[in-house]
Amino acid sequence: QVQLVQSGAEVKKPGASVKVSCKASGYTFTGYYIHWVRQAPGHGLEWMGCINPNSGGTNYAQKFQDRVTMTRDTSSSTAYMELSRLRSDDTAVYYCARDHPSDVRVSFDYWGQGTLVTVSS
Amino acid sequence: EIVLTQSPATLSLSPGERATLSCRASQSISTFLAWYQQKPGQAPRLLISDASNRATGIPARFSGSGSGTDFTLTISSLEPEDFAVYYCQQRSDWRTFGQGTRLEIK
Numbered sequence: 417q418v419q420l421v422q423s424g425a426e427v428k429k430p431g432a433s434v435k436v437s438c439k440a441s442g443y444t445f446t447g448y449y450i451h452w453v454r455q456a457p458g459h460g461l462e463w464m465g466c467i468n469p470n471s472g473g474t475n476y477a478q479k480f481q482d483r484v485t486m487t488r489d490t491s492s493s494t495a496y497m498e499l500s501r502l503r504s505d506d507t508a509v510y511y512c513a514r515d516h517p518s519d520v521r522v523s524f525d526y527w528g529q530g531t532l533v534t535v536s537s
Numbered sequence: 538e539i540v541l542t543q544s545p546a547t548l549s550l551s552p553g554e555r556a557t558l559s560c561r562a563s564q565s566i567s568t569f570l571a572w573y574q575q576k577p578g579q580a581p582r583l584l585i586s587d588a589s590n591r592a593t594g595i596p597a598r599f600s601g602s603g604s605g606t607d608f609t610l611t612i613s614s615l616e617p618e619d620f621a622v623y624y625c626q627q628r629s630d631w632r633t634f635g636q637g638t639r640l641e642i643k
Contacts, residue, residue: 451632453634460622460624460634460635460636460637461573461575461581461624461626461634461637462634463626463631463632463633463634466631466632475631477538477631478538511580511581513580515628520568520569520586520587520628521586521587521590522586523571523583523586523587523626523628524571524573524581524583524626525583525586525592525593527580527581527582528580529580530580
């Protein structure tokens with residue numbers, strides 16, 4: 417069965433960086449984009465960007481362009497999202513989700529369980 | 538960036554009633570729209586993709602319609618487990634989400 421399993425909760429100080437992992441199983445990792453979405457407490461969903469695990473190509477939302485880096489390791493079917501220069505308003509649950517690059521019916525059909533990142537001094 | 542505007546922000550209805558949720562795009566997105574349901578403490582769940590295609594395992598009381606800039610999610614007869622927050626998302630120009638509609642019990 418398809419699963420996306422994320423790394424555990426993190427507590428970081430302002431100005432630090434955080435790296436969250438998303439390990440995929442049950443499907444061909446290189447056949448689907450991995451997207452990262454965050455949700456601040458009490459707020460809605462915010463798309464951060466995505467990576468094509470096949471090519472390693474990325475696309476980032478403009479808001480995060482200068483602070484986010486998405487990478488992947490095809491040998492372990494794991495995607496990573498690193499956010500730098502953390503601020504208190506980066507406190508959120510970070511999710512990974514997959515979708516198919518061309519089959520529009522396969523949109524974010526599987527999600528990770530979420531990783532809580534808390535930024536606090 | 539394509540902006541999605543959902544209305545209403547909150548919808549108060551009773552079980553058995555019909556729910557109609559709207560999503561408007563700032564420019565035409567053809568049918569590249571999905572709907573998700575999110576309950577507290579859970580990841581979102583895909584309900585509808587490509588504007589009207591129900592995802593695997595989603596009950597038939599959920600339906601989606603629309604194209605271009607105006608889209609609707611309809612729940613024909615609300616069950617107690619349907620009270621949640623609903624988000625629309627476009628994939629015409631990368632991805633963005635609407636701000637959500639909270640469906641609450643009246």
